[in-house]
Amino acid sequence: xxxxxxxxxxxxxxxxxxxxxxxxxxxxxxxxxxxxxxxxxxxxxxxxxxxxxxxxxxxxxxxxxxxxxxxxxxxxxxxxxxxxxxxxxxxxxxxxxxxxxxxxxxxxxxxxxxxxxxxxxxxxxxxxxxxxxxxxxxxxxxxxxxxxxxxxxxxxxxxxxxxxxxxxxxxxxxxxxxxxxxxxxxxxxxxxxxxxxxxxxxxxxxxxxxxxxxxxxxxxxxxxxxxxxxxxxxxxxxxxxxxxxxxxxxxxxxxxxxx
Numbered sequence: 577x578x579x580x581x582x583x584x585x586x587x588x589x590x591x592x593x594x595x596x597x598x599x600x601x602x603x604x605x606x607x608x609x610x611x612x613x614x615x616x617x618x619x620x621x622x623x624x625x626x627x628x629x630x631x632x633x634x635x636x637x638x639x640x641x642x643x644x645x646x647x648x649x650x651x652x653x654x655x656x657x658x659x660x661x662x663x664x665x666x667x668x669x670x671x672x673x674x675x676x677x678x679x680x681x682x683x684x685x686x687x688x689x690x691x692x693x694x695x696x697x698x699x700x701x702x703x704x705x706x707x708x709x710x711x712x713x714x715x716x717x718x719x720x721x722x723x724x725x726x727x728x729x730x731x732x733x734x735x736x737x738x739x740x741x742x743x744x745x746x747x748x749x750x751x752x753x754x755x756x757x758x759x760x761x762x763x764x765x766x767x768x769x770x771x772x773x774x775x776x777x778x779x780x781x782x783x784x785x786x787x788x789x790x791x792x793x794x795x796x797x798x799x800x801x802x803x804x805x806x807x808x809x810x811x812x813x814x815x816x817x818x819x820x821x822x823x824x825x826x827x828x829x830x831x832x833x834x835x
Contacts, residue, residue: 610817611740611774612643617811623667623708627700628689630708632665636747636764637673638711641812642688643742651730653695660691660701665708671761673707681755683765686713688743690726711745712755712765716791722769724796725785729773732835736775742814743771746786765789770806772814774826781834782815782826796832803827 612629620631620640628644662685664672678685688709694700703709713722732739745766754762772784784806785799803814804827815823 611776611815612645612742613817614641614643614742615813615816616640621668623665625700625703625706625709627694627697627703628709630688631744632668632708633764634669636752637762638745638764638766639688639708640810641742641744642709643740644689644693645738645740646693646729646733647738648734650693650696651733653697655695655698655701657691657701657705660705662705662707662710665706668708673710673761673763675707677756677761677763678712679757681712682715683712683755684715684718685710686718686722686769689741692726692730711769712763712789713769714789714791717769717787717789717794721787721794721796721799725771725787725799728796729771732773732775736777738776740774740776740815741771742812743769744810744812746770746809770801770810772803772806774815775835780818780822780826781829783830783832783835800830800832802830805830 614631616631618633618640620633623630623632628642630639631641632639662675664674666672675685687704688711689704691701691704694704729739729741745764746768747764748767752767753765755765756762766789768786768788770784770786772782774780774782782803784801784803785796786801786806786809787794787799807813807827815827
C-alpha cells in the first residue's frame with residue numbers, strides 16, 4: 577500500500593509539472609503574439625504568416641509594418657534561400673505585386689523580415705519571399721548598412737535568447753516616388769526605413785533605427801533613435817501590450833552601448 581501511494585504521488589507530481597509547462601507555454605505564446613502586434617492609423621490588410629505578421633497597404637502595395645520574434649535557435653538552420661523564388665501573395669486584393677514589377681526599377685527587392693532569420697523552417701523561409709514582405713530598397717542599403725543591422729539582431733537573439741522586431745518604411749509627405757511599368761501596378765518607394773527592437777527579461781530595453789533609402793554610408797551610431805521618436809515619425813504604436821511604466825521608460829531611451 578505504501579508503495580502504491582508513492583507511485584500515485586509521483587504520477588500526480590508529473591501531471592502537475594506537465595500542466596504547469598503547458599500553461600507556461602501558453603502564456604509565453606500569448607505574450608509573443610501580443611508583443612509582435614502594432615497599431616496603425618492607416619488602412620491596411622493584416623497578414624498572419626508562419627514566422628511573422630505584416631500590415632500591408634493595398635494602395636501603396638508595400639507593407640507598412642512587419643513584426644516577428646527572433647530566438648537564438650532561429651538564427652541557424654538548413655533551410656536557406658537558395659532555390660526559393662520571390663512570389664506574389666494571393667491573399668491581397670486586386671493585382672498582387674510580382675517580382676517583375678521590380679524589373680529595371682533600379683531598386684532591390686528588400687526583405688522586411690529577412691531570409692536570414694528564417695533558416696530554421698522551410699515554410700518560414702518560403703513565406704519570407706512573399707512580395708507582401710518586400711519594399712523597394714536601395715541596392716547598396718539592402719546589401720550594406722541594413723544587412724549589418726539584420727546581422728546584429730541575430731547576435732542579440734543569441735545573447736538575450738529572444739528579441740522582438742518590427743520594421744517597415746518611413747513615408748514622408750503626401751507624394752512619393754513609385755516604380756512599376758503599368759499605372760495600376762505602381763509601387764511606392766519609401767524615403768527611409770525604420771526598425772525597432774525589444775528585449776524583455778530582468779533588464780528590458782528597446783532601441784530604434786532609421787536608415788535613409790539611399791546608397792550613402794550611414795554609420796549605425798548615427799541611425800540610432802528612440803522608439804518614441806520612430807512612433808512619432810511613423811504614427812505606429814509599438815509594443816503596446818507592455819506594462820505602461822516599462823513601455824514609457826524603455827521607449828524613451830536609445831543607447832546602443834546598453835546592448
